[in-house]
Amino acid sequence: MAIRRGGRRYCPHCQEVVETRVLPEGYKQIDYRGVLVKRRKIVCGTDRDGTGGCGHMWFTIEVPDVAVG
Ligand SMILES: [Zn+2]
Secondary structure (H helix, E strand, O other), rough: OOOEEEEEEEEEEOOOEEEEEEEEEEEEEEEEEOOOEEEEEEOOOOOOOOOOOOOOOOEEEEHHHHHHO
């Protein structure tokens, strides 16, 4: 699986919105307050190898709004 575009996201290391990539090995569905949500592993990078940014990696979790608050 290829590293695909992650779009512009906030990088916790750069502390600003940067171009990112999604690392396929990090994808997982996890339980968040009883709801299955998507977890993605993100790298701060601009090119197909996930380089070109600071290289910091973190996870994002996509949560439906009803599961928050
Ligand atoms: Zn960064």
